[in-house]
Amino acid sequence: MKVVVPVKQVVVLDDEFELLPDGSGVDPDGIESELNEWDTFSLEAALQLRDAAGDGEVVAITVGDEDAEEGLLAALAKGADRGVRVWHDELQGADALAVARVLAGAVGRESPDLVLCGVQSSDAINSATGIALAGFLSLPHVAVVTGIASDGSALTVERELEGGLVELVRVSLPALLTIQTGINEPRYATLRAIKQARDKPMEVCSPADLGIDSAQLAASIGARRRRLAMPDRGGGAEIIEGSAADVAARIATIVKERMD
């Protein structure tokens, strides 16, 4: 079974991040990055399906600049066979639909049996890239999947709804699923595997290499960000100041008042 896993190296803001004065983004000093939590689950699901099938490969694909290579290397260290990174400076700040358009180029030429995306990326929280990609590729799709059983040509999947209700859904291959946390227990890479990841094949290409020109890319963009700001917490929380003992005492008082 050939499974493609689109993975994203996500941005994590530290406790003291600051907006750039022109509002175009966040000061890089306050930014860390990691492999998107959801993508660790989709990758694990892909590895398990490949191993159960006994043949095939897992290809991790990312749309991102050089820094995003870290996420791809993490995926290779955990067991993906091959990595593809697509980038061009035009993609800076690309929205979910533009990223999906680029992924469609990279995923399409692999002709996979299955594409596994995460339900969402923890920084952008679009929850949209996977299903947009399925649209571009005309692949049957199921979103928010918490269980997969495969018989080689079709899957029976569990789709998680509001309130934790589960719907069982059958879909034939090829297909695209978006994977929810908790579906499995993502593995950790061994130190040895982390070292060896750099020896695995990694291709770097541009949207143009995939046959996507600037006009097509621009046409695919779904939204334009025109302002970025700190949230207006309005009335917000009353912040309890002081030592841990002060806070504990105050919380005890509030609880007592409210519970009487």
Added chain:
Amino acid sequence: MAGILVLAEARRGELRDVSLELITAATELKARAGGELAVALIDATPERYVARLAAAGVDEVLTVRSPVAQFEPHVSARAVEGLIERLRPTLVLAAHSIDALGFVPAVAATGGRGFLSDVTALGWDDGPVAIRGAYGDKLVAEYDFPGKATTLLLLRAGTFAPAAAGDGGGGARVTEVAIELDGVARTEHGGYREVPAGDVDITKADFLLSIGRGVEEKDNIERFEELARRLGATLSVSRPLVDAGWVPGARQVGQSGKTVKPRVYLALGISGAVQHLAGMRTAETIIAVNTDPEAPIFGVAHYGAVIDMFELADELEQALD
């Protein structure tokens, strides 16, 4: 090219509440967007919901008959394509729900349309303007959709007050729209699995002590369970603790867990992701403790403290000794 199309949702014979919230959002924008407000429902028996959807401000209720009994993403996508072709709306409003997330992004992508998910506020500036969170909801961002004939927006549930449901006497036209949907489904429904009942019902508790990933290790959970007991609280958790298998699912608060409304919700080490907030934002008093001053949970809390939850636990325990 004018007007607003609202995509209402039903599941297992019930209209989902968010449908009426979408109608509120649409009526607020209608005057500026121009054109009519139409509400559509794609379902095997859409006529059941027509009366309630004909709320004040709605000009037309459109029913699309689905050939399958349950939600099916490819059927919904084709139906919405058909509706967009027919109405040519400027704006399509749907919920940021599991069903809508399963097909609306595909409709936006393939049609080269405007699109934004998890929208929390709407405006108009020569075209639609939408606000949503950015950078893990620690920031907010404003978007527009230049050059897009139709823009599809997914609105966060619980942000707009629900419109009063129609009582069957409203003036809205009702139109059954014929769209060829046979053979469009590409997935097959295989039944539902109900949520198993747990050892406790956290929705009945007056005081919840809720812990999140800040607890760090499985071995630390027992300590907070004991603290909860001594404080007279019931322990609840955020999803990662359930995903990790540390705590049974019945204790999970949030969109995919339980919706709770206790008198006091004391959240320790929970960041306040939208899906968590969905389950507790209407608690009477929310107290949040988090080491990160920018954690989104402080946006809904009544009281907050920026301290380590373990230090707080030390002090609370001492006071109880």
